[in-house]
Amino acid sequence: MPLTLHDTLSRTARAITPLDGKTLRFYCCGPTVYGPAHIGNFRTFVAQDVFRRVIEQGGLATLHVRNLTDVDDKTIRDSQKAGQSLTDFTRHWTEKFHTDCAALNLLTPHVEPSAVAHIPHQIRMIETLIERGHAYATPDGSVYFKVASFADYGRLSHLEDRELKLGASSAASATDSDEYTKDSLADFALWKGKKAEDGPNHWSSPWGEGRPGWHLECSAMSLEYLGEDFDVHGGGVDLIFPHHENEIAQSCCATHGKFARHWFHVTHLMVDGGKMAKTLGNFYTLENLASRGYSPAEVRYVLISGHYRTPLNFTLHSLDAARQALQKMAKFDKALREVSGLTGDVTSDEPGPFAAAWETLNDDLNVPGALGDIFGTINKTKAASLSKDEATAVLKGFHFLLRALGLKLPVLVDEAATEVPADIAELAEKRWEAKQSKDWAAADVLRKELDAAGWIIKDSKDGYQVLRK
């Protein structure tokens, strides 16, 4: 059952098959490492992670490349503001990014190339583009891509009918001195000549000291690690134009290949029904959600709970719902383990009773639909009435899906080690004694006291548990 995925370029769902028949090669635009990534950034990376997991669970190998943008306007500006070298500054934020990725259970890309470490590759590509008449140098030491030289420009973003050079933003930036040197306002920078505000961040090139333009790094590094033609290229929807449009132009003009065969774009996350912004106080990172008591696993669940091409409205309440949903899964897992006797990691090559969910997942990565199917199967499965073999089969299928979604089950609330303060423990013990002597009135008073203090009592046949409310 091959995965079908919507392709931005053709605007159709197409089966994902590897060009070489065995390894699916894909490139994802990674983060600009100049600050903490927010949950909106992670929606894209998590969606790409599910994509990779579904491909791998389906039996194919993958070659996943995701770059680090560690030389651009923002990294240069903010490193200087922080009084740090570009290297030290971006290393810090790269490490933070990796920590967050691990917390979200994201598989590590096979290659994670750094832009600043591939400047020679970028220079070589610029030389080729100039040789072929697709780029030109200007007196200030910059090099621009000549958009008019590439007939297909605008195909991905479907802006071919638009007068690109009349864009509002470029009109506003026309006062920028180096904009004057371009032949056309639509042309974009491949190499930026050295400027005073860049400080020590400049490199030698045939056109003098300077630094690479942003779009170029992805073309140069995908060529280096994936070749002229590869299977899938992904990123957030905001990258369709101009970033991916420019990548296509650079790569197709610098090589004889067709570049990416399939474009995979993830729609933006919304927060509380609108845009996430620091001024609105809804700018969330894993760190500040953790300080509110939410785990990365809960964040991941919320991020995958909407289809990747539909705007997802993130709220704190949705994190509460995710927590309960994960608890429900963990209880199901526990019940099956008790019957099957299985412990530790459970692996499987097939979805078993969860075939419907697996099929849904392979239909354009319909994660919310698959979650619905999973709960449907959970709800109709009576673990206690299954034989050991049956329970084993269900558990294996369940974990096949969990692995495809990258979900790790939480420790059940009942089983989490909870420190009970001495005074609470004392009240609970008194209540138990009252209950044993069938003094229901006294027992209820004590239960209410505990409840007011934020604790609940859970009785069983021969004892009780004190749990946080």
Next chain:
RNA sequence: GGCGAGGUAGCAAAGUGGUAAUGCACUGGUCUGCAAAACCGGUAUGCGCGGGUUCAAUUCCCGCCCUCGCCUCCA
């Protein structure tokens, strides 16, 4: 203005030419001294609004309203 995505129960979110998955929340019951947990149920005659096509539309077509994104360096 152009291009794109979306408007489904209190919240979140799938889906379909034949009358609406799922999670949370709420709620009835079984169980329990009472609870909790668990289990069995209930909760949109309705899918932005108005037309049209059809035996039948939430699902197709047309128009409108609203939200969000992009329109040169934002995942």
